[in-house]
Amino acid sequence: MFKDATTEEINAVMQDAWNAFHVYRKFSLQQRADFMRAIAFELEECGDLLIQTAMKETNLPEARLRNERSRTIYQLESYALACEKGDWLEARIDTAIPDKNPPKPDIRKMLVPMGPVVVFGSSNFPFAYSTAGGDTASAFAAGCPVIVKAHPAHPQTSAIVAEAILHAADKCKMPKGIFAHVNGISFEVGKTLVMHPYTRAVGFTGSYTGGKQLFDWANQRKEPIPFFAEMGSVNPVFLLPEKLKSSVTEIATLYAGSVTLGVGQFCTNPGLIIGIESGALQAFIHDLGKAIQSITPGTMLHQGIADAFVTKREEALMQPDVHLVAESAAAPLEKQGQPTIATVDGKTFLANPVLHKEVFGPYSLVVRCADKNEMIKVAKYLEGQLTATVMATGADINQNDELMEAIKNICGRLVLNGVPTGVEVCLSMHHGGPFPATTDARFTSVGADAIKRFARPIAFQNWPDEFLPDELKNDNPLGIWRTVNSELRK
Amino acid sequence: MFKDATTEEINAVMQDAWNAFHVYRKFSLQQRADFMRAIAFELEECGDLLIQTAMKETNLPEARLRNERSRTIYQLESYALACEKGDWLEARIDTAIPDKNPPKPDIRKMLVPMGPVVVFGSSNFPFAYSTAGGDTASAFAAGCPVIVKAHPAHPQTSAIVAEAILHAADKCKMPKGIFAHVNGISFEVGKTLVMHPYTRAVGFTGSYTGGKQLFDWANQRKEPIPFFAEMGSVNPVFLLPEKLKSSVTEIATLYAGSVTLGVGQFCTNPGLIIGIESGALQAFIHDLGKAIQSITPGTMLHQGIADAFVTKREEALMQPDVHLVAESAAAPLEKQGQPTIATVDGKTFLANPVLHKEVFGPYSLVVRCADKNEMIKVAKYLEGQLTATVMATGADINQNDELMEAIKNICGRLVLNGVPTGVEVCLSMHHGGPFPATTDARFTSVGADAIKRFARPIAFQNWPDEFLPDELKNDNPLGIWRTVNSELRK
Numbered sequence: 001m002f003k004d005a006t007t008e009e010i011n012a013v014m015q016d017a018w019n020a021f022h023v024y025r026k027f028s029l030q031q032r033a034d035f036m037r038a039i040a041f042e043l044e045e046c047g048d049l050l051i052q053t054a055m056k057e058t059n060l061p062e063a064r065l066r067n068e069r070s071r072t073i074y075q076l077e078s079y080a081l082a083c084e085k086g087d088w089l090e091a092r093i094d095t096a097i098p099d100k101n102p103p104k105p106d107i108r109k110m111l112v113p114m115g116p117v118v119v120f121g122s123s124n125f126p127f128a129y130s131t132a133g134g135d136t137a138s139a140f141a142a143g144c145p146v147i148v149k150a151h152p153a154h155p156q157t158s159a160i161v162a163e164a165i166l167h168a169a170d171k172c173k174m175p176k177g178i179f180a181h182v183n184g185i186s187f188e189v190g191k192t193l194v195m196h197p198y199t200r201a202v203g204f205t206g207s208y209t210g211g212k213q214l215f216d217w218a219n220q221r222k223e224p225i226p227f228f229a230e231m232g233s234v235n236p237v238f239l240l241p242e243k244l245k246s247s248v249t250e251i252a253t254l255y256a257g258s259v260t261l262g263v264g265q266f267c268t269n270p271g272l273i274i275g276i277e278s279g280a281l282q283a284f285i286h287d288l289g290k291a292i293q294s295i296t297p298g299t300m301l302h303q304g305i306a307d308a309f310v311t312k313r314e315e316a317l318m319q320p321d322v323h324l325v326a327e328s329a330a331a332p333l334e335k336q337g338q339p340t341i342a343t344v345d346g347k348t349f350l351a352n353p354v355l356h357k358e359v360f361g362p363y364s365l366v367v368r369c370a371d372k373n374e375m376i377k378v379a380k381y382l383e384g385q386l387t388a389t390v391m392a393t394g395a396d397i398n399q400n401d402e403l404m405e406a407i408k409n410i411c412g413r414l415v416l417n418g419v420p421t422g423v424e425v426c427l428s429m430h431h432g433g434p435f436p437a438t439t440d441a442r443f444t445s446v447g448a449d450a451i452k453r454f455a456r457p458i459a460f461q462n463w464p465d466e467f468l469p470d471e472l473k474n475d476n477p478l479g480i481w482r483t484v485n486s487e488l489r490k
Numbered sequence: 491m492f493k494d495a496t497t498e499e500i501n502a503v504m505q506d507a508w509n510a511f512h513v514y515r516k517f518s519l520q521q522r523a524d525f526m527r528a529i530a531f532e533l534e535e536c537g538d539l540l541i542q543t544a545m546k547e548t549n550l551p552e553a554r555l556r557n558e559r560s561r562t563i564y565q566l567e568s569y570a571l572a573c574e575k576g577d578w579l580e581a582r583i584d585t586a587i588p589d590k591n592p593p594k595p596d597i598r599k600m601l602v603p604m605g606p607v608v609v610f611g612s613s614n615f616p617f618a619y620s621t622a623g624g625d626t627a628s629a630f631a632a633g634c635p636v637i638v639k640a641h642p643a644h645p646q647t648s649a650i651v652a653e654a655i656l657h658a659a660d661k662c663k664m665p666k667g668i669f670a671h672v673n674g675i676s677f678e679v680g681k682t683l684v685m686h687p688y689t690r691a692v693g694f695t696g697s698y699t700g701g702k703q704l705f706d707w708a709n710q711r712k713e714p715i716p717f718f719a720e721m722g723s724v725n726p727v728f729l730l731p732e733k734l735k736s737s738v739t740e741i742a743t744l745y746a747g748s749v750t751l752g753v754g755q756f757c758t759n760p761g762l763i764i765g766i767e768s769g770a771l772q773a774f775i776h777d778l779g780k781a782i783q784s785i786t787p788g789t790m791l792h793q794g795i796a797d798a799f800v801t802k803r804e805e806a807l808m809q810p811d812v813h814l815v816a817e818s819a820a821a822p823l824e825k826q827g828q829p830t831i832a833t834v835d836g837k838t839f840l841a842n843p844v845l846h847k848e849v850f851g852p853y854s855l856v857v858r859c860a861d862k863n864e865m866i867k868v869a870k871y872l873e874g875q876l877t878a879t880v881m882a883t884g885a886d887i888n889q890n891d892e893l894m895e896a897i898k899n900i901c902g903r904l905v906l907n908g909v910p911t912g913v914e915v916c917l918s919m920h921h922g923g924p925f926p927a928t929t930d931a932r933f934t935s936v937g938a939d940a941i942k943r944f945a946r947p948i949a950f951q952n953w954p955d956e957f958l959p960d961e962l963k964n965d966n967p968l969g970i971w972r973t974v975n976s977e978l979r980k
Contacts, residue, residue: 022895092918094818105908107918112898114931184572194945219709223874223925225735226932337778397957405512408602413949416957418595427973428582428597430949441604441946442716449580449947455932457939459903459920466904467887481978483917487578488978 002155002183006400009182010192013319015144016177017116018198023175025113025143028470030272030412031172033080036140037166039132040076043069045466050160054126057154059299059335072127075425076137080428082142082448086480090457093484105462108472111455113143115200118193120214122205123153124265130154131161132233132318134445135203135266140436142454144201145178149193153302159434187213194218194227201454204229205267205445207360208436215439219377228453230445232384233437234271234358238375238407240396243417245280249287251391255364256291258419263298264362265305268420269389273365274378277345284368285366289326296326297336299359309361313340316359321348325366337361346374350381366471371461372400379406384434384441387413388421410434412441492645492673499672500682506667506690507606507945509636513665515603515633518960519968521662523570523646525757526630528658530566533559533651540650542614549789549825554752555617562617563587565915568628572917572977573631576970580947581961583974595952598962601945603633604716605690608683612695613643613791618643619652621671624935625693630943634691635668639683642675643792663747672926675980677703684708684717686788693942694859695757695935696720697850698926705929711729718943720935721844723927724761725910728865730791730886732906739777741881746781748909752827753788753842754852755795758877758910764857775856779816785829787822789850798827799851803830806849811838815856827851836864849866863891869896874924876929877903877910900924902931 005013021431024032044048082088089110097104117139121130126357128134131148139146150158156339162181169178184190190210194202194217202218203306204211208381209427218227237255244251275281277429300306317324325341332338338360346369369375388411390397390404397404408414412433423431423446430431431446432438438445443453460468470477481490495503514522532827533540541555546848550557572578579600588595609628611620618624621638622806629636640648652671659668665965674680678699684692684707691710692715696700701719708717734741763778765771790796807814807830815831822828829852836859839845859865878901880887880894887894898904913921913936921936922928928935933943950958960967971980 026895082976085976087973092939094914094916094918100684102912104914104916107914107916109918109920132962188856204832215714216709219706224705224929225925226515226930359616374890393952396957407518408604408948412947414953415950415951416953418952420594422583424594424597426584426594426597427976428584428599429598430947432947434946435715438715439714442942444947449582452932455900456924457922457934458898459918461905463904463906464884483577486575487574 001152004186004189005182009190010196013147013180013182013385014116014196014198017180020145020175021113021115022048027403028085029084030140032143033084033170035168035174036080036083036137036486038172039165040073042164042168043073046160046164050157053071053160054154054157057157058126058301059376062384068127071425072132075128075134076132077146077423079137079141079451082451085479088448088451089471089480091480091482092122093472093482095485106262107461108468109457109459110469111452113459114456115144116198117144117146117454118199118202119148120190120206121150121151121203123303123305125155126154126163129205131158132165132222134450134455135205137455138450139203141385141451144454145393147193148181148354149183150181150183150188155183173294191202191217195221199225202227203445203453207231211439220268224316224410226453228443228445229433229437229439230267231436231438232267232358232360233433234356235268235385235387235389236272236274236382237270237282237389237391238379238403239284240390240392241276241278241280241398242273242396243391246283248283250279252284252287252291254419256288256295259364260295260362261421263300263337265301266362268422268423270389270420271364272367273295273364274369274375276375277368277370281368285325288366291340291343293329294328295328295339296330296373297332297338299335303335305360306337306350309359312359313361313363316355316365317436318330318340319352319354321345322355341366341367345387346370346378350377356383376403376406379403379410382410384437385413386431386433386437387414388413389420391417413436426461492640493686494674494676494679495672497529497634497682500679500686503637503670504606504688509672509727510635510665510667511605512559513604514668517633519574519576520558520887522631522633523574525658525662525664526566526570526573526728527628528662529655530563532654532658533563533622534652536650540647543650543737545643545719546694547647548616548791558615558617561915565618565624566622568714568915569627569631569938569941572941576961576968578941579970581970581972583962583972585975596849597951598958599947599949600961601942602948604944604946605634606688607636607891608692609636609638610680610694610696611638611641611695613641613795616644616647617651619695621648625695626916628940629693629944631716631829631941634944636684637672639680640671640673645673659711668788680704683708685711687714688715691715692717693935693943698751700942704759716943717929718777718933719929720921721926721928722757722848722850723923724846725758725875725877725879726762726872727879727881728773728869728893729763729765730880730882730890731766731768731770732883732886733881734765734774738770738773742774742777742781744909745902746778746785749854749910750852750927751911753790753827755850756793756812756911760879760912761854762857763854764859764865766859766865767858767864770787771858775815775833777778778856782787782816782829782831783819786820787826787828790827791826793825795850796827799827800851802849803851806853807832809844811835812845812853815836819836831856836860836868840867846873862893866893866896869893869900874927875901876921876923876927877901879905879908879910881907900926
């Protein structure tokens with residue numbers, strides 16, 4: 001039904017986006033925010049049709065999809081608010097000092113949009129990290145046109161959302177080319193989009209394989225471009241002794257829920273739980289296993305993901321000295337993911353890189369370290385992560401400084417006594433992390449700071465007030481925060 | 491005298507840097523700033539020996555080197571001040587909302603250092619963009635240890651500055667490994683440093699050839715790392731008709747000075763001057779040529795740069811339809827660069843990519859466009875630039891909207907009625923620009939925002955006050971600006 005876009009079609013889309021860029025970037029922050037709010041409105045207007053289409057294409061339950069649409073609307077509205085407020089513009093003004101030797105000129109700097117942004121959405125968030133998701137909202141706020149490569153797992157859902165965006169664009173009198181929706185199952189379509197000379201930045205949410213390949217292409221261009229990929233992680237959880245001892249059952253119950261939430265299909269799913277060999281750890285493993293047995297398998301996003309889960313789960317369980325702790329008592333039906341807990345000792349874990357890889361789905365591996373030093377080793381040896389979690393008392397934290405430092409080193413978000421699943425949309429959120437969690441640890445894909453991925457500074461030297469953008473004019477007509485002669489003021 | 495570092499030596503240096511990182515990153519902003527001020531003090535203490543050594547190695551005149559040392563000291567001191575103030579940390583706090591459904595946790599975010607930073611200094615700024623230059627200052631402010639690859643054109647100068655840094659480190663009780671100085675003429679040393687697993691970011695100032703090769707290596711690592719290279723540009727100057735007509739001689743005099751300043755060895759040297767065919771443009775070319783004839787050739791940084799200037803100048807002058815306008819009346823002596831102005835018509839320029847490339851030295855090409863549309867074409871066709879300059883009256887600006895937009899699109903700094911040479915060190919400065927001016931248009935290498943190249947966010951979720959860094963504690967003990975529940979406050 002959805003045919004891959006041809007190179008000619010992509011060229012036409014990119015030409016339109018390039019033309020639109022020159023118009024859209026001159027639109028005020030207010031106009032951009034209004035457009036984003038109009039998209040939010042249209043998403044709501046899509047009504048049940050959108051939910052039902054997504055249910056069919058993703059197997060996600062209705063309640064979850066309704067929540068996700070609300071979240072997507074909230075993202076659009078909250079980034080719109082941030083866009084208007086303009087804190088993200090990093091406006092800086094240094095006024096002239098004519099009698100300095102040599103004279104110091106007037107210089108004013110702010111962020112401006114980079115140009116057309118190509119967005120690759122994820123399969124597990126058909127709304128919030130797809131067609132009108134966080135990357136699209138960030139790019140529109142920054143002043144960039146967006147070209148979405150429809151996710152082949154939910155093309156119909158994506159098409160409905162694309163229609164909603166185009167409808168909003170129409171209502172807001174946006175230039176032709178402000179948004180385009182490109183279909184493509186083959187890698188070739190993605191490559192053509194990333195390599196196109198008019199593409200100025202890319203946002204990606206998905207697997208390491210896809211993200212890394214596109215990242216390499218982005219860097220191999222004649223003019224390399226910023227490429228931000230969020231590629232998931234195993235999100236290690238460190239169980240510290242005092243805390244574990246005092247709350248074995250609570251932690252087991254909490255994590256049985258977190259590991260299986262949404263059939264384990266979150267990029268913040270805790271795929272690794274690390275403890276120190278002890279009676280308490282044995283009791284925790286026992287309780288976690290018991291809890292997992294009673295959790296029913298759920299249907300996964302699509303056949304490909306279900307098959308990959310079976311394969312990767314089997315591969316992990318087949319590794320020497322990995323033991324199955326428990327799986328759900330109910331056998332999985334077609335396309336279902338079976339909740340599974342396995343365990344391995346620390347030494348074996350350290351020696352086997354297969355065990356460090358994400359098994360996307362309701363699976364978690366409990367690593368039993370011989371002692372504190374082995375736990376530190378594991379923390380130091382792990383790859384970059386979106387999140388790390390520490391279950392600890394105050395005494396645990398005070399007695400484990402080296403461990404805490406090692407953990408901080410590998411993650412983007414550090415959770416204390418909670419679960420990594422559940423990513424709050426707010427300015428303080430960091431949804432990012434060292435490679436391979438993302439391709440650039442300096443940026444986030446959740447929260448309004450995500451806008452900065454698609455904007456670059458420009459400095460105006462010696463320009464009179466009348467020709468400066470409103471954001472930098474003397475009397476601050478937009479009332480934004482600016483750093484004037486090194487002091488933040490409004 | 492200076493032997494290339496072996497792989498074993500580099501491994502040892504990187505291990506020390508990695509160890510130092512874990513200590514230094516816990517040092518307070520105040521301690522970092524004190525260290526930077528101590529380096530500034532030691533640079534001054536190096537006295538005449540440093541100036542004389544640099545004079546011998548770089549052929550730069552004494553006054554220039556004294557000024558450059560002052561600038562380097564100012565950079566260290568002003569980034570130290572910025573480091574202490576903490577605006578760059580982007581501290582964000584969103585407090586918990588326990589009765590939200592699901593409950594919103596307390597989340598707090600700030601920038602933290604990435605790890606050891608490798609710095610490749612430039613030959614043309616032996617102090618300000620070399621061993622204790624802007625990249626080193628930025629990394630120390632961010633909380634990162636620094637490994638400088640000594641520039642082979644001024645190894646002795648670099649060694650003296652390295653000693654000064656180590657002396658300051660000693661005085662400030664910095665951990666062993668906070669700074670290292672590595673010699674290396676071969677590309678292999680640079681490659682080993684960039685590819686080393688403990689290297690977490692790179693700052694580079696130099697040529698496109700060197701920068702691009704190192705950038706590719708940084709991206710080919712198992713774990714790609716942020717690599718910021720400032721690789722120079724041709725810095726186009728657009729002469730708009732009304733302005734040119736009214737100020738032919740003034741502009742010619744201004745630009746004869748800018749083109750030959752420091753024997754043209756600035757990355758902001760105006761290598762391209764673009765006008766529209768007219769009597770005024772002819773008069774300008776005549777006056778510029780006349781002024782150039784009277785400027786004496788100067789000694790260039792080293793034999794390699796002087797040879798490259800001769801070759802590239804010849805190559806440019808040999809291109810079809812390029813005409814020599816004027817060169818200095820005095821013939822150049824050994825290692826001297828001969829001030830040169832050439833001219834070409836717009837159509838030929840557009841068709842010949844050789845003419846778009848930088849001729850590093852006192853050379854500029856005047857492009858004569860047939861009309862306004864051809865000037866727009868030239869602006870659209872140019873590669874990314876550190877700077878672009880517009881010589882224009884208010885009427886010129888008002889009548890050339892498409893041109894102004896095209897120019898904004900390609901540059902990091904836009905100068906009005908001035909010269910691009912002279913880069914003020916202040917927060918509003920943007921010394922960066924789209925590729926190939928730099929490898930990432932989102933960052934600057936001058937001004938305290940340069941610190942952000944070497945820092946990444948981390949979010950703390952649900953951590954009690956006592957375990958949070960001071961920057962994020964409830965009562966804001968450091969008195970820094972933070973965004974609390976979406977509002978900036980102190």
